[in-house]
Amino acid sequence: MSTTQSAESTTQRTTEPRDEVSVLVIGGGNAGLSVAGRLLADGATDVAIVEPRDEHHYKPLFSYVAGGTARASETRRSQRSLTPRGARWVRDSVVAVDPEHSTVDLASGSTIAYEHLVVCPGIQYDWDAVPGLAAAIETPDVASNYTLELAVKASPLLRDTTRGTVVFSQPAGPGSCVGAIQKPMYQACDYWRARGVLDAIRVVLVVPDATVFGISQIDAELDRKIREYGIELITESEITEVRSSERVVDISSRDGERSQRLSYDALIVEPPQSGPDWIAQTGLTADGLDGFVEVDAHTLRHPRFPNVWSLGDAAATRNSKSGGAIREQSRVVADNIRAVQRGGSPTARTTGYGVCPFTVSRSTVVFAEFDDQRRLTPTFPLPGGLMRERRLTWLIDRHLLPRIYWKLITQGRA
Ligand SMILES: Cc1cc2nc3c(=O)[nH]c(=O)nc-3n(C[C@H](O)[C@H](O)[C@H](O)COP(=O)(O)OP(=O)(O)OC[C@H]3O[C@@H](n4cnc5c(N)ncnc54)[C@H](O)[C@@H]3O)c2cc1C
Structure with a gap:
């Protein structure tokens, strides 16, 4: 009440x-x-x-906005235009x-x-759950792909980085499309490699589990990309404090046995959620x-x-x-x-059923489909499965699914 x-x-x-x-x-x-x-x-x-809200967002494209491969305008429509005909909207x-x-x-x-x-x-995004994070997210060097505003902020931050340390962090616990923080990371690495600056950037990914995703076939695909881009993977760990005035982040193992402090030039964070x-x-x-x-x-x-x-x-x-x-x-x-x-x-x-399409470059996707027992449940039986890195799944995720979303999914027709 x-x-x-x-x-x-x-x-x-x-x-x-x-x-x-x-x-x-x-x-x-x-x-x-x-x-x-x-x-x-x-x-x-x-x-x-x-x-x-009077503006509706298609969140899967936030990762492309943060990764510099979609415009913010592609992610939003007026709530009125999407409210199914016959439904009453109580604003x-x-x-x-x-x-x-x-x-x-x-x-x-x-x-x-x-x-x-x-x-x-x-x-709900719990920015306060990590000491210093709520203040840090207001500073120019810290961003996310979890809101449109922060994705728009992440895009030039990543694009203009040419050296230094960039930390991407995924929290423990429940989340929307858990692991989505990796999507702008892979796109940025692909971009930095094309610009010839990737070797000058230390890219660190902090994840809470023992492997990068937790399903062996998906882990194998993502680990291959992590090696290819030279990403430093810190497993079974979380960020535990951010001191944005000094641009440092504390990273601790979940068993409390290991911790390290990193200076960052950019910090891209998936917030704790509940x-x-x-x-x-x-x-x-x-x-x-x-x-x-x-x-x-x-x-x-x-x-x-x-x-x-x-x-x-x-x-x-x-x-x-x-x-x-x-x-x-x-x-x-x-x-x-x-x-x-x-x-x-x-x-x-x-x-x-659940899905997490990992954008692993600016033109390919690892399309992870799995059930609540973490068993793979591919929609289409392609050789090798949709979870293999493919250009086709990038076309589906980047271009086809948004169209289906606006026209059919929001109307309950798909
Ligand atoms: C960065 C990111 C990337 C993602 N990528 C993918 C992907 O590639 N593929 C995929 O399938 N999924 C993806 N997801 C997940 C997907 O976007 C979510 O699962 C989905 O949006 C959840 O829909 P929902 O309606 O439950 O919540 P939301 O879409 O968040 O909608 C909840 C609505 O409730 C309204 N609301 C909140 N509080 C109240 C209240 N008190 N009273 C009335 N209304 C209220 C809000 O304004 C909002 O409009 C991604 C999510 C994120 C954040």
């Missing part, structure tokens, strides 16, 4: 809501638009999306959910009652879920509140958090809600 409300006004709002909707979607990102589009295509007539933020009474409170002070609730407000703080107050999460929404991993239905569903980066699923996963999840949530609305059972189930 909103901390500013009295118990009396809360009761009034839950018994006399100002608005009612059949399906209320929290968040008009990749997941929210896709699931709304699918529901409407299946005959649903009363779908509302709560989304505060507001959800500040509280009362799943016992099936209502949500909005920042504007209104309350909406729902028959079904779909929770997909995405993931479920949005406000979800913790809703009763929709549970211990040990990092603040993400508790769901049945297959039906995506909440185990305690059967009219609540969650998908995308905010859901506590075991698959890799990615747009690729949402294509399956949005179909499952829409099918299950429609089945329940028609008096049936939610029989649609996810397979746990």
Whole structure:
């Protein structure tokens, strides 16, 4: 509940809501638009999306922006132009959910009652989780590809580097497209090599696990590129402090046994991530879920509140958090809600599919597709698999998927 409300006004709002909707979607990102589009295509007539922003971003292209191979304008469209026809856009933020009474409170002070609730407000970036990082990200030498603004900042920072030390860092814990920080790194290395300056740049990649990704076939492809570019890989480690005034970063092994301090000329960081703080107050999460929404991993239905569903980066699923996963999840949530609305059972189930396309040069991609058991699940049975470095998958990832996203995925048609 909103901390500013009295118990009396809360009761009034839950018994006399100002608005009612059949399906209320929290968040008009990749997941929210896709699931709304699918529901409407299946005959649903009363779908509302709560989304505060008027600009929608296609995040997979942020890595290309940071790597200097896409323009910022290619990543954004107006929210209005993408909201599926027939859906009502409530331009507001959800500040509280009362799943016992099936209502949500909005920042504007209104309350909406729902028959079904779909929770997909995405993931939270915890810049404060590493001492000094929140201050450092404001300085000229520290950037990321995790927001458009920081990707735009990373691009000239990497382009204009001709010598010195550049550190790329991936945190432990959950994340959106975990490992995506490597994508601008490989593109920058390819660019520096073409300019003849790569040998003068010490490139350091810090990862939390024992290998660069954690699936042996993918590791083999990425390790080959790491050797080719001369990248220094520091495994089972994290950055533990950034002192931006001195341009130094502390890197410690996760067992606490090793640590080193590096001077950097550029630092490119994937932020630590968790479920949005406000979800913790809703009763929709549970211990040990990092603040993400508790769901049945297959039906995506909440185990305690059967009219609540969650998908995308905010859901506590075991698959890799990615747009690729949402294509399956949005179909499952829409099918299950429609089945329940028609008096049936939610029989649609996810397979746990996830994807991470690693852009390993300015013209090739290692297309990693895998399930929640980290088994490879290639969409197309090409010899050697899509996870081999290929020009074809770069064309798909850089040019075809954005078009499919704007025209079909955001409308729930793919
Ligand atoms: C750098 C980067 C690269 C990536 N690369 C790939 C890739 O190559 N392939 C791939 O498949 N995936 C990739 N992903 C992952 C993919 O972008 C995400 O998995 C996907 O965007 C998640 O969609 P979502 O709808 O769950 O969250 P989001 O897209 O983040 O949308 C959440 C929406 O909820 C809204 N919201 C937040 N709080 C509230 C609130 N309180 N009330 C109402 N609305 C709210 C937000 O404004 C936002 O619009 C990448 C991600 C990043 C960051």
